[in-house]
Amino acid sequence: MSEVKLATEIRSEFGKGAARRTRRENKVPGVLYGHGSDPIHISLPGHELLLALRTPNVLLSLDVDGTTALAIPKAVQRDAIKGFLVHVDLQLVTRGEKVNVDVPILTEGELAPGAFLVEHVLNALPVEAEATHIPESVTVSIAGLAAGDSILAKDVPLPSGTILGVDGETVVLQVLSAQAEEPAAGEGEGSTASEA
Template sequence: MAEIKLSAEQRTEFGKGAARRIRRDDKIPAVLYGHGSDPIHVTLPGHDTMLALKTANALLAIDLGSDNHLAIPKQVQRDPLKGFIEHVDLLIVKSGEKVTVDVAITVVGEPEPGVLLVTENTTVSLEVEATHIPTDIEVPVAGLEVGSQVLASDLALPEGASLAVEDDLLILNLTHAPTAAEVDAELESAEADAGIEHDQPETTAEAAAEPESSEG
């Protein structure tokens, strides 16, 4: 993974008021920590940081002028309503150092017809070199049949990476895809169990209400 360079400024103001002023200037408060050093409080450029963090496990080259650090994002706090970044925790890493990260699972191909593919885990935790974090792990499913499963131990990991989870962690499960009739039957059964009754169509209800005509 290529490094993404971000120019940072060290900050000395803290608290909610200071954070709001930083964000008004289109900057983001952040903290660098790790390797036994004291936390370094910085501000990052808002737009550039937002773009950089669209890449999962981005490797950031933080330029502090006379000081530079490699770091990966460990926690990104966002506004729950508007979604903008409020604060970022960055873990300082060294070239060749191994870190534990969650890497996305990408399904490639299509299983056999009539097979329902269930993703049990969308990511897998790996121990990898900080400067060689994969963007994703591809899992081919072409031709897989009902009853097939993909476990963590089945994943093709990049060189130097190892699992940070149990080998038998279930990633993908392939089951029988229900037919439309089966779906309708299951829905009707669930509605019946819940006591849900549907109104009769108006035409049927009206016909039932009309008295039979008599002749003669």
């Protein structure tokens, strides 16, 4: 798991106007919370944070007012149109501490011959892992699967020390036939004739 060091500044101004001023300085307003402490309002360097967040569940080593704090992102708000970072919530963690996170699910291999589709019922798998050893992703083999086959959460290989955070019988992905859908009742010839 990657660890990214970022410098922060304590924020003393709040509200929309203060947040806009922070973003104009190419910084992102954020809140650091956890371990029963009062939330700390901070600003982080925008570009460096954006690059760090490309890694799912990245571990951030933050310089907060002269002390080092470890944190993971819990909520990231982006502008709906332009995609820039608006705000970030960070959870304090310590080495050795267990945290609950969602880990992206990747697939490898080829399905059985024929036209099939893989439906990801879950795009990310909830797991419990040590804060400094969160897997970036988990990989599931779909080699040889055919229509009607599925992979359950208990079938997903997890790194050592990582515990499944959902029921083992939860469907993670399933293989569907790629046949065209049947027309719904009332559609088909009757509707075509009325359009002519």
